[in-house]
Amino acid sequence: MERNKTMKKKFTVILVCIVLISLSSIVFAMGEKPSYDGPDPIPEDYKTYVSKAGFSVSYPADWYLREEKGGRSKSSWFAFTLANKDPLYYIPPGEDSIEVSFQTNRDLTNSPSDINKKLEYFARKHGMRSIENIRIFKKEDVVFCLAYGMPRGYSVKYHVLLFYLPKSKIIASAIIHCTGKYSIKELLRILSVKIDR
Numbered sequence: 001m002e003r004n005k006t007m008k009k010k011f012t013v014i015l016v017c018i019v020l021i022s023l024s025s026i027v028f029a030m031g032e033k034p035s036y037d038g039p040d041p042i043p044e045d046y047k048t049y050v051s052k053a054g055f056s057v058s059y060p061a062d063w064y065l066r067e068e069k070g071g072r073s074k075s076s077w078f079a080f081t082l083a084n085k086d087p088l089y090y091i092p093p094g095e096d097s098i099e100v101s102f103q104t105n106r107d108l109t110n111s112p113s114d115i116n117k118k119l120e121y122f123a124r125k126h127g128m129r130s131i132e133n134i135r136i137f138k139k140e141d142v143v144f145c146l147a148y149g150m151p152r153g154y155s156v157k158y159h160v161l162l163f164y165l166p167k168s169k170i171i172a173s174a175i176i177h178c179t180g181k182y183s184i185k186e187l188l189r190i191l192s193v194k195i196d197r
Helices: 002-031 115-127 184-190
Strands: 047-051 055-059 064-067 076-083 097-105 128-139 142-151 158-165 170-179 192-195
Touching: 047 076, 097 184, 115 128, 115 142, 115 158, 115 170, 142 192, 158 192, 170 184
Parallel strands: none
Antiparallel strands: 047 055, 055 192, 064 076, 076 097, 097 170, 128 142, 142 158, 158 170
16 A cells, blocks of 8 residues: 555656656746857858849759749738748648748838847737747848737747848848748748848
């Protein structure tokens, strides 16, 4: 009888330790912020797309670029999509793929003047229907807001990357879809975004 109580106590302690370790690793993974040691040089074989909105994106030469014609509304429109596979064809689930659809948004009514707060305000008020995770970070000289949740107009969850364009005074955003071996961290390492000042 005494031995059973001792075994139950040991089992309970071990179970609690496993649960705590699991929870702490999940919390750590969700709070992990992309880190950068400094600007990576853009490889010579990269292509660069220059947007009229006031920014440029450098990307691998073998990726696909699709420019959008026309607009979705007066306040926002998709400017272009970058993908490592032709976005016009079906990509089977689990295949290694990245698709990034860039959009510019003009509605900054009543937004804060601080750039970090402006990006977070826009993500919460205009860009996303629901947000599960949001991070502000800087790569090179651009401040980014990375949000995960359900963007407005979508029925599935995506990562959305937002950045402010000071010259045109608008927010640019990119809805990101990664599958297979690609991750958000990998995408941020591959793409280089520069903004006009």
